[in-house]
Amino acid sequence: APHRAHHTYRRHDLLLLDNLAVSHRAASGAHDASAAAGLRVLHRTTLRGRHSLDPPPESGLAPFAYIWGGCPAGLGARGGVWQASDHWGVGFRWNGTAPMRN
Helix, strand or coil, X not given: CCCCCCCCCCCCCCCCCXXXXXXXXXXXXXXXXXXXXXXXXXXXXXXXXXXXXXXXXXXXXXXXCCCCCCCCCCHHHHCCEECCCCCCCCCEECCCCCXXXX
């Protein structure tokens, strides 16, 4: 896939991403108890920049995902599950049976 990144975490790593614009999946076991999976700390930071961060038109990426309707990319047949959402969460999930623990 042309828009894919993978990172293997090591101690003291810092990874910055636009969580609302990224369809991501955690490794198996990432939602296990912290004693088994290790402690993960998430801090939310909101920045205001001088330039638009919308993807350029030639990227083919939408500037946002409409999460209140059907799957915008037809990904359900390729391993993901689209669940119409509300204002509290994004509708795409890699595994429709995994409990959400936010």
